[in-house]
Amino acid sequence: MKALILAAGGGNNMAPFSSTRPKSMLHVAGRPILYRSLQMLKESGFNDVICVMGPLGKSITDYFGSGQNIGMGISYVQQKKQAGIGDAILAAKGKFTPGEHFLLVYADVVTDDNIVRNALQIFGLGGKPTAAICLPAESGSFGNVYLDNTMNITKIVEKPQDKNLGNYVLAGIYVLPYTFFGLLEKNRADMAKALAELIKREGLRAAMWEKSWIDIGYPWDILAANKMVMDTWTHAHVHHSVQIRDAKIKGPVIIEEDAEIRSGSIIEGPAFIGRGTYIGNNVLVRKYSSLGPKCVIGFGVEMKNCVLTGGARVGRLSFIGESIIGEGVDVGSGIVTINNNMDGTTVKVRINKKAIDSNMAKLGAFVGDHCRLGGGHTISPGSIIEPETVVPHHFTYPKRGK
């Protein structure tokens, strides 16, 4: 069986990252989401995968190349235009041969265990087309899957209008027959319609997933996914090349090669310090922080529940909490990400000109790739800073206009 992984999706609601990287290249616990998907495939016995990428595909090929660094063979297919999932699957049709089943994986879902293996086991029970399903915390924005008592899917209602529906949803992992390409062609690449026809013709078995599952739809979902993955860590791993002087390390902390941690710093796990990252003196890295690779953290910085994609610099005496910092961002000295509202309400974020409630009591800032933030700023909760923005230093003296 071959595996097809869909990594093209940019996500309309993923500001400020949607213009520089696909969702699959957002980092969670030190690695792109796509890396985790590939790892699951490898553990399930797939060595060769076909990866569909979109206009921002370069970020994928730059990171993974032909896959030799992770012990896999990746062949890429370019989706011409962003025309939905069905279109992305059809773009790869030429890589498959009639009569075989293929595994389909969406690279924007994160799970805390191998959901692919689970789906393959269910497929193995009868060789019928299979779709993974799960019960998300809130199913409002997903479809509703109807099951019979033998775990066959009888119906899928896409994005139900009825708020009183809350059931299993499609989890983005499928085992499908080659004939599915034909069903997609017949239904103008409409995934929902093609699945409905598949259910009628061959049936579709449900592979029920009861562990955690997060579909990355909004930028704050990255923080939830980051926490979910780190919560599965039970041990600390410190590479032998790491230099640590008079620093304290507690709990499951992963520190990769050539990282350096200076004296007086405290790292509270679960946390991730990437390859070549430098942590200066008296830095406090608290739970669920993912830093690196190649970040430089200045003196006296406090970090908590945050993701630094890589190559970021954080100037001295800053605070980064509940925030996502893109690639190569320069955070000036003394910057504070404020992460709550004084009135105790949950933080709202302006995305596509709409204020969307994140339902999170604490949420900091989302800083796009290659931004440069001058020193001395306090950033309001839920701020989105578009990529490559340059924010000048903030001075309180001399007073402006005097």
Next chain:
Amino acid sequence: MCGISGIVSHSNISRRLLDSIQNLEYRGYDSCGMAVINSHGPIVRKNVGHVAEVAEKELFTSLDGHVGIAHTRWATHGGVTPVNAHPHTSCDGSIAVVHNGIISNYGELRAKLMKKGHRFASETDTEVIPHLIEEFRKGGLPLEAAFVAALKELDGSFAVAMVSAEEPWCIFCGKHESPLIIGLGRNENYLGSDFNAFIEYTKNAVVMDDGEYAIISNESYSVKRMSNGEPVGKQVMPIEWDAEMSKKGGFPHYMLKEIHEQPQTVLKALAIDEKSIINLARRLIESRRSFLTGVGTTFYVAQLGQYYLASEAGISAPAISADEFLEGAAFGQEDFILAVSQSGETYDTLRVLREAKRRKTRTAAMVNVIGSTMARLVDDVVMQGSGPEICVISTKAALAQMIILIRTAIEAGVITKRITAAEKKQKIKQLESLPEIISGFLNEHSGFVNTLAQRTAHHHNWLYLGRGRYYPIALEAALKVKEVAYLHTEGMPAGFLKHGTIALIDDNLKSLVFLPSEKEEELYKMTMSSIEEIKARGGSVTAFHSSKTLQKSKLLDDQLMLPVSGPLVAPLVSLVASQLYSYFAAVTLGKNVDKPRALAKSVTVA
């Protein structure tokens, strides 16, 4: 559901054939048997009981042969007797057949064959198959053609496997609507109702489709179409699976599987012959005193029955827990005891029934396992036909028993003239609407139940409250949570609360209230007043209800909206919701759902 298996090898197979049906035992376990070919033809051994018992009694492993078929039975046609166990043979004993499924036209086939001089040993539908094959063989068809011709005569569902003296090196098999899978090994091949039959020997399988038959020898197999005898190219599937997962049919746990099977279980309980229900109703009416009994879940089932019998038929039939029965009830020759048990082996309930026998009290039982001690002990038995229930926590079997008791109450109401023919029709219609309501609920609300469980399962102390018919539901719901999620939950009548227990209400004690529909005005209002009482003392209330007005009010701390249904079945919808809630609570808390600590499926000890 039954399980069939077969092995064709070049070495002795009896041990492995035994293992194979043992692995299928979850599909049915009231009797079993096997046929192994030796130089004289098929040798058949079969009997009543669990596979291990029968194997010992019938010395399965002493059989010597390279080709054989086996069967484990869950009776549908014919009682649980040694002759009714499979395999069944032809008159001359040269053909042995095992079968899973139901042959709907077996009556006429049997009559026809008997006219032609065939002698039948059993009451089963299956036995027509070997005789049919024999008949076609006598008519001059070669064995393969005779096998196919026989299968074509059958209406209904079947998976059939045959061994014969004539071609002793192979197994013939065919299927329509019942599952059949071929396993491909090295120099030997296998056959099974599912993978579990040969899971230990091979991971390569061929799944047969409807209308196909196959001939399997130790070195090859061929699959052909019954319609024209043409070979079918089948894909060999290398399978990555584990045995438990396969038995669970893809569900993560038996408990969830059995919860999802409930629409079917209800249908089966509704299909039970009206006569036996009326018979129960008559006994309840005509006896001097009637009692219901059970223990654990079945006691709560009995209690629910008590409420329905009182309200529908005006019969007073108190439910008494079987472990307390002998001390708490006075009964004699003119009285009647109706017992409820899934396994039919429950020690406490059997003790009551044995004592009743001694005192010549009339007895009846509602049982799921055919051939169980209780089914044999009582004067009248109603088989609930819910299929094997594997999870230690009873869900579907309990629901089916409730349906049967409600039907009994309705029939009793008709006899006592409390219910008119038109009312009965309306009530039966309500019951018939239940499968769809349940499957709708499972398919559209599981997410809400899961979310509620995740939010609330970490609270350790609960009161489960309900009034009227919702009181036994509260008790059973509380027991489910205790059994599977190990939370301390106390079921109580909502009206009882203010007479003492209300003193416990504080931050650490949560309440879950089962509300009737607003249309049952009186009951609804009274239950609401209990909620007000708890709220007035600063308690927290979660409710299972179907009221739109209540949904909008700020009274409740948490809630689960149920689909609107008729007053007769609404308590059962609440029950299903609470089963699912206990399941998700256990999953949330990481408990062993199917095998809770310290519990066994049937409690056969004092």
